Amino acid sequence: MTLVKTKIGRRAFIRNTGLASGGLVIGFSWLASCKMTPEQVNSLPKEWFELNGFLKVGDNGMVTIMSPNPEIGQNVKTSMPMIIAEELDIAWKDVIVEQAPLNTDIFTRQLAGGSQSIRQGWESLRMAGATAKHMLKEAAAQAWGVSVDEITTKDGVLAHEGSGNSAGYGEMASAATSIEVPEEVELKDAGDFRIIGTDKKNVDGKKIATGQPLFGLDTYREGMLTAMIVHPPAFGMKFKSMNAESVMSMPGIKEVFRFEAYPEDVERQWSDGGAIPELVAIVGNSTWECMQAKKALNVEWEEVSKLESTSYHNDELAKLLEKAQEVPARQDGDVEAALKKASKIVESTYSAPYLAHNTMEPMNFFAHVTPEKAELLGPIQTPEFLEKTLVSRLGMPAEKIDVRMTRMGGGFGRRLYGTFAVEAASISQRLNAPVKLVYTREDDMTQGTYRPSYKVRFKAGLDEKGNLIAWHVRGAGTNDALIFENRFPAGAVDNYLAEKHSLQTNVTTGAWRAPRSNFIAGAEQAFMDEVAEAAGKDPLDFRLELFDRAINDPVGDPEKNDYDPARYAGVLKLVKEKANWGTDTGKARGISAYYCHNSYVAQVLELEDGGDIPRVENIWCAVDCGIVINPLAAKNQIEGGIIDGIGHSTYSALTFENGKPEQSNFDTYRLMRHSEAPKNIEVHFVDNGIDPTGLGEPSLPPVIGALSNALYKATGRRYYEQPFINDKPPLVG
Amino acid sequence: MASFTLNINGKKQEVDVDPSTPVLWVLRDHLNLVGTKFGCGIAQCGACTVHLDGTATRSCMLTVSMVGNSQITTIEGLSEEGDHxxxxxxxxxxxxxxxxxxxxxxxxxxxxxxxxxxxxxxxxxxxxxxxxxxxxxxxxxxxxxxxxxxx
Incomplete structure (x- = not known):
């Protein structure tokens, strides 16, 4: 057992004084929002007692646990409450999970991004469960007149062996509300976990499989209007004029107007990146009617900055690859001198296009703004920052703004940028009416906030024994400088030079699942294979040699290196064993490993025979994310990241002609489909008891390298340009 | 606007909508059956799939006027208790x-x-x-x- 100070998020543990005498908490949204079975109704407690902001114990022993973070499909709505339930020592079957509202005083970091929910929530979630358990134990000790240290708990039951007393949590819940919040609290040892580390199914699984309303787009309210926006058709254009009259007379149309979601004086947050200040709104009774008016509306646009094309982006990025960075991002030793004396030099350039996020649920938000208050409900990864922008945009204090999160039909980074919610609020405020803003797929795909396009050039030098003596990487991206200079192989090569450039463009970009890593990992791991081949070494052993170097004799200050070489090597060794790397299966295989978002992943990918782009048959994946909270869901994330990485690098691209995206829906923007997906994915975890890290992103970046390397084995040609389907070299022979 | 009588999940439902309205939006906007999802609007993603006389059909491009007497089943009507x-x-x-x-x-x-x-x-x-x-x-x-x- 570990004693820890209850300092993190301590405000969460201070009870609402109004409830101090045994507070009844009512009005749960889940009661109103879904039809319950008679069994569920019968099992509901008559009274709920709030022991802290994260949980309420019912008089019958049921527990409601708040899931603090936005749910975008990464399964935190199940896994975060599991951590609380573990320390509370309640049976999982007695837990009801509810999405918490925005309240960072209680829940601190309420953001879905960077695979950080579990890692950053770990301590406060455990404390929430442990402090509540302590208060229940203290209440029982007082009731039974025994020492609290002698009371044990299991599955929601308090027991005192000496006196033979026992009671369910529900019986002590009322008394527990008047117990002092402990100054420090005991946490379980990992060996005593009964919920963490076990497979728990998605708490929303039944609602998903039966089509219950869960998502922002499913919001319908009495008197609600539907709104749509019209945005400029090209980056570099803005609104000039329109003829709204003909559209105003169309059935169901209420209002058509130009509006500024972001007037100049609005204080913007980082989450407002990509905002289009000036838009046209179409407001009507129904979605279809608004869509018809949108098609009919004639808007004139004017050019205000350069209308960029993909050829322009590619040319400019290529120019940047010829340019040294004035002050290199990192420099160890002397790369130039080392390359001069190298016996072999390998050099390659890799590139990738813009990508759209394409969440299956298009952007949308419900807003009801009146002079008194603002109600916002919808899919948002950054509710806290949205609220801050709304304070400025609506001219209202935060206390009057209620931001609530729905389950999201995908995030992938797109819903970090809540400009659509600000647009919904702006329209609602103007009309003083409840409004649901809905983007069409075309709006969603052509509005911006894309994964940047990238180019990177690597140059490596080997000595006569095949040792890596020089590594030079120079990368460039649109609005993004691409390179993580302190990541592997920094620290493992004597002569290392990392340079990076950003090309300023008016095509808006943003975080897309595993930002930067989603390209650089695949490029680096493909290049690593080229270098290993030139060295005449097995690609896996070649990597392990480098990690040995970083462990035993790191180059530069090891504190600066953004990875732990021992954990990196650990996943490679695990995947080597699980995939029987080194045995000839007669099939093309590739290996890759990468570290990002605090987790380590290594993969072996095996292709089926045949085809220009052969299908992926098997993937073995080794993951080190520390303690695994929910293996069933963790594997789902890893499988999803792998499919996402293979799918996008093989098939997807967003291109531009004169500022206009050339793809606007799934007929032209290709996403991976069932018959193209890998046949088998096997996931193995390193069991090391280290505090947990996240899984939403880390399995995606390396798999692109594993795919490239296996394609090389299958075709004899290296794949340098994504999407690989367009970089189709002739088969060897 | 025109009136249509639709057979949805074994029940007759009356709606008064423009004949060009896709079944997807009739279900979602007019009948409060939101389990059928909007994804692309051009029958490319399948999020809006319903059964039309037992055949999987993309409801985003199936206009209400095309349905006639056919039986529509949505996710809400696939089973009574969600136990298909x-x-x-x-x-x-x-x-x-x-x-x-x-x-x-x-x-x-x-x-x-x-x-x-x-x-x-x-x-x-x-x-x-x-x-x-x-x-x-x-x-x-x-x-x-x-x-x-x-x-």
């Missing part, structure tokens, strides 16, 4: 990530199994190819379809 073998298999395998596309996936899978109770892997893939899952749950979907086929 495909729904049960989805829960057993714990398929969803974000969950948004899954109603469409389930409707396509259940229509497939109705016609072909023991599909091969290839037949599952071909039948399901019109349903995109952006989260990448394809391997679990196939596993769930095979599990449902067994039961």
């Amino acid at each position: 073998p495909v729904q049960k298999a989805w829960l057993e395998v714990d398929v969803p990530q974000c969950g948004y596309c899954q109603a469409g996936q389930i409707m396509t899978a259940s229509a497939l199994l109705e016609k072909n109770p023991n599909p091969t892997d290839e037949e599952i893939e071909m039948a399901m190819n019109g349903n995109i899952c952006r989260c990448g749950t394809y391997t679990r979907i196939k596993k769930a379809v095979k599990l449902a086929a067994k039961s």
